Amino acid sequence: MSGARNRVASRARLAGRRAAPRKLAGYAGALLAVAMCGAMPSSAETAALRISKAWIPATGQTGGDVPLLMTITNDGPADSLLRVACPFANFSERHVIDRGEGAPAMRSIRMIPIAAETTTELKADGYHVMLLQIRQKLAVGDKLTCSVTFQKAGPMETEVEVRNPSQ
Secondary structure (H helix, E strand, O other), X not given: OHHHHHHHHHHHHHHHHHHHXXXXXXXXXXXXXXXXXXXXXXXXXXXXXXXXXXXXEOEOOOOOOEEEEEEEEEOOOOEEEEEEEXXXXXEEEEEEEEOOOOOOEEXXXXXXXXXXXXXXXXXXXXXXXXXXXXXXXEOOOOEEEEEEEEOOOEEEEEEEEEEOOOO
């Protein structure tokens, strides 16, 4: 009789092992679906933000840093610029010019605020993005692509033009 009980118990354990991966896969799928619903920007949020006039100054050397300047038009709710990734730069930082006591100084910040229903211009003497450790020479007229990520609208690809700094 004990042999029969062992076989029944063994079958029950085996059946439980087979069911567990299916249950976990179902739970994982449900969690992923819930997470994606909350994390993915709606098409309205993405359409509310437009990037234009994105440019960087030309440089004849590698390894240096250049500011990325652009205009962001927001026709929707407030948002924030979180990060920029460009394949020709190792890093990027968001900066603001601090005009406290003494000479103006560039200060790194966590994010650049984009007010609701306004146009924000990223410029050298205000909010801007610094691209650090440039990997290639940047010649006037080159057109490159960067990914700009916003808190609500998510990532957006934008074309960046290389210009003469005096333009």
